[in-house]
Amino acid sequence: MVHYRILFIVNPISGFGLGWEIPYRIRHIAAYKDIEYNIRFTEYAGHAKEIVEQAKHQNYTHIIAAGGDGTVNEIGTALINTGIAFGVISLGSGNGFARHLGFSQMMNKALKQILKSETTDIDVVEINGHYSLNVSGFGFDAEVAHFFSRMKIRGIFSYIYSIIHMWFRYPSKRYVFHIDGKTWEEDCFVLSVANSSQYGNNASIAPKASLRDGLVDVCILKRPKYYQIPRFLYCFMNSKIARLPYFSEIQCKEAILEGDLNKAHIDGDPYILESPVKVKVLPGVLKVIAPKLSRKKKNMTV
Ligand SMILES: Nc1ncnc2c1ncn2[C@@H]1O[C@H](COP(=O)(O)OP(=O)(O)OP(=O)(O)O)[C@@H](O)[C@H]1O
Numbered sequence: 001m002v003h004y005r006i007l008f009i010v011n012p013i014s015g016f017g018l019g020w021e022i023p024y025r026i027r028h029i030a031a032y033k034d035i036e037y038n039i040r041f042t043e044y045a046g047h048a049k050e051i052v053e054q055a056k057h058q059n060y061t062h063i064i065a066a067g068g069d070g071t072v073n074e075i076g077t078a079l080i081n082t083g084i085a086f087g088v089i090s091l092g093s094g095n096g097f098a099r100h101l102g103f104s105q106m107m108n109k110a111l112k113q114i115l116k117s118e119t120t121d122i123d124v125v126e127i128n129g130h131y132s133l134n135v136s137g138f139g140f141d142a143e144v145a146h147f148f149s150r151m152k153i154r155g156i157f158s159y160i161y162s163i164i165h166m167w168f169r170y171p172s173k174r175y176v177f178h179i180d181g182k183t184w185e186e187d188c189f190v191l192s193v194a195n196s197s198q199y200g201n202n203a204s205i206a207p208k209a210s211l212r213d214g215l216v217d218v219c220i221l222k223r224p225k226y227y228q229i230p231r232f233l234y235c236f237m238n239s240k241i242a243r244l245p246y247f248s249e250i251q252c253k254e255a256i257l258e259g260d261l262n263k264a265h266i267d268g269d270p271y272i273l274e275s276p277v278k279v280k281v282l283p284g285v286l287k288v289i290a291p292k293l294s295r296k297k298k299n300m301t302v
Contacts, residue, residue, distance in 0.1 A: 002061075003061060004035045004036060005036045005037070006036070006037040006062040006063075007040065007058075007062070007063045007064070008037065008064045008089070009042065009063065009066065009067075009075055010066040010067065010089075011065075011066065011067030011070075011071040012041050012042070014071055014091035014092055015067075015068060016091075018091055018107065019041070019066050021107065022039060022066055022107070025107055025108055029111055031112060031115050032111070032115070042071070046074070048065070048071055048074045048078075049074050049075070052075055055084075060084055061085060062086075062087060062289070063075060063079060063085075065088050065089070066089035067089075067091050068090075068092020068095065068268075069095065069134060069268045069269075070092075070267070070269050071091075071092075072088055072092075072097050072133065072267070073132070073133055073269065076097075076133045076288075077133065079286060080282070080285045081285050081286075082287075083287055085119045085287045085288065086287065086288045086289065087288065088101070088103050089103075089110050090105050090110065093155055093200065094156075094159075094199055096134045096196060096203075097134040097267070098110075099201075100197055100198060100211065101289070101291060101302055102117075102290060102291035102293070102295065113294075117290060117291040117293070117294045118289075118293045120212065120287070120293060120302065121286065121288075122211035122284065122285075122287075122302070123281050123283050123284060124281075124286050125193060125279060125281055126279070126282055127264070127273070127278075127279050128273050128274070128277050130273075131266075132193070132195060132267050133195060134194075134195060134198075134199075134268075135192055135193075135194045135195070135196065135199050135206065135267065135268075136266040137192035138175075138188075138192075138257070138261050138264050138277075139172075139188050139189060140167075142264045142265045143166050143263060144159075145265035146263050147166055170189070172223050173188060173259060173260050174188075175191060175259035175260075175261070176258040177218070177250075177255065177257060179218065179255045179256075186220060188220050189221050189222055189224075190220070190221035191218075191219070191220055191221075192205050192206065192217075193216055193218055193219075193279050195211060195217075195281075196209055196211055201237075202239070203236055204238075205219050205221070205241065207240075207241060208251060210301060212284070212301070214283040214284070215252060216255070216280070216281045217250070218249070218251075218257075219248070221241075221244075222246035223246075224246065228246075232244065253280065254278070254279065255278075255279045255280075256279070257276060257277045257279065258277075259275060260275070261273055261274070261275040262274070262275070264277070290302045
């Protein structure tokens with residue numbers, strides 16, 4: 001029998017503020033009747049990391065982030081090399097990392113998955129000293145992350161507005177790649193470094209990505225021409241982006257990128273980095289709950 005001592009760290013402003021419901025929901029799930037757990041609400045940006053630092057010395061077996069991708073990154077990266085199992089209750093607008101691991105987007109179901117699912121060790125990607133669990137990048141999607149962070153209203157509609165706004169303004173840029181002993185230059189519209197496969201909402205930029213392969217996927221998308229946009233959107237939302245001739249995905253352990261890389265995003269949050277950017281994978285450093293591994297369907301992997 002697995003012994004549980006669980007800490008839920010809830011960002012009460014994530015998404016629609018549903019995090020406030022978590023204590024009530026847990027009390028009404030029979031499986032939690034005999035489980036030892038605590039719930040902490042964050043009060044400001046960066047608070048989740050401080051809570052994890054204290055919790056590391058309090059014998060927790062599992063720490064669960066209830067929030068969006070920002071909260072997931074803050075808590076997950078603070079748990080690297082601790083051996084404490086990390087899980088997610090999705091409250092954000094995209095929830096790419098949680099979706100890749102197979103967490104339900106329904107709060108009650110995800111709470112039950114925490115108690116029923118296998119755990120596994122996954123990779124984390126280091127980018128100039130910052131840690132990424134999900135998808136990070138430069139180019140168009142970094143520009144979108146910076147624009148979105150300045151908007152007064154958050155949420156999926158503001159995010160879609162930011163994408164459309166930047167699509168017509170952002171020019172492709174030229175970058176230098178140093179990967180596996182080869183060096184080349186290439187124009188990119190999107191330049192992503194992916195640990196998991198998707199940004200969120202099943203929008204997949206790295207269909208080959210696995211969290212357990214010891215590799216980071218460098219994904220290059222050239223700007224689709226206007227008449228290519230419908231097919232691009234179809235492939236992007238259906239994990240078929242690899243079919244597009246203007247997309248490539250390079251799997252490697254390390255990469256060095258040069259060019260105009262100042263504006264970046266790490267798991268969706270805007271960052272300013274300096275070129276050259278060094279990307280490397282840290283294999284198997286984070287223990288996570290992976291509901292997908294507990295499904296009966298064959299070939300399910302994370
Ligand atoms: N109580 C709080 N008040 C203000 N900001 C907070 C608080 N708690 C956490 N934060 C910050 O809120 C930011 C956004 O959180 P998060 O990404 O979880 O939600 P979201 O933006 O709604 O989700 P998504 O990014 O998926 O749209 C994080 O950077 C986090 O540090």
